[in-house]
Amino acid sequence: GANDNASGVLAVLDLARRAAGTPDAERGWFALFDAAEFGLNGSRQFVRAYAYPMEQTRAMINLDMVGVSAQPLGVAATEDLLPLIRAARPGLREFEDEAQSTRETFGRSLGTTGLSDHAAFKEVRIPAAFLHRGLDGHYHTPQDTTLTPALVQDAADAAWTIGQAALAAPFTPRAECGLTGRNCH
Numbered sequence: 001g002a003n004d005n006a007s008g009v010l011a012v013l014d015l016a017r018r019a020a021g022t023p024d025a026e027r028g029w030f031a032l033f034d035a036a037e038f039g040l041n042g043s044r045q046f047v048r049a050y051a052y053p054m055e056q057t058r059a060m061i062n063l064d065m066v067g068v069s070a071q072p073l074g075v076a077a078t079e080d081l082l083p084l085i086r087a088a089r090p091g092l093r094e095f096e097d098e099a100q101s102t103r104e105t106f107g108r109s110l111g112t113t114g115l116s117d118h119a120a121f122k123e124v125r126i127p128a129a130f131l132h133r134g135l136d137g138h139y140h141t142p143q144d145t146t147l148t149p150a151l152v153q154d155a156a157d158a159a160w161t162i163g164q165a166a167l168a169a170p171f172t173p174r175a176e177c178g179l180t181g182r183n184c185h
Helices: 002-019 041-049 082-088 118-122 149-168
Strands: 060-063 074-077 128-132
Touching: 002 060, 002 149, 041 118, 060 118, 060 149, 074 082, 082 149, 118 128, 128 149
Parallel strands: 060 128
Antiparallel strands: 074 128
16 A cells, blocks of 8 residues: 555665665665565565675664654664664654564563564564554555655655664674574573
């Protein structure tokens, strides 16, 4: 649909356009994932299979449903990113991610929250931010046909500012945790 998630696609394309021909093009990845509603299949496959060492990733910024003003633009982020985001984009609404699941995995409950593609990155301890404007009345319906370009642009601006702050911040790579959580340090 237009808001879910052509709005996020447009924002990512805008970010890639901004970075093209600059040093930022060598420092950032602009990825679009599919099959989120079926278990975050696209983002989980990317995290599992991509040749780039995931532990070198400073932050994953997810743009999902940013084109309709159901709520003001907000962010849910890992605790290590929140101070950076607050400084980079003061006043940005903060919200809590919803729980993914309460099912038991390897004898313990999953601790990762998030119903969008950033959750796959959080599972392997990559700092992640989820930019979102809330669920609108046309979510997952055939009526999801419109978006507001200015809202998409605002979300792309926020992501750019957060990304620049993440790239400028001191960074120590973390050891990969693994999808099962067995390799966490």
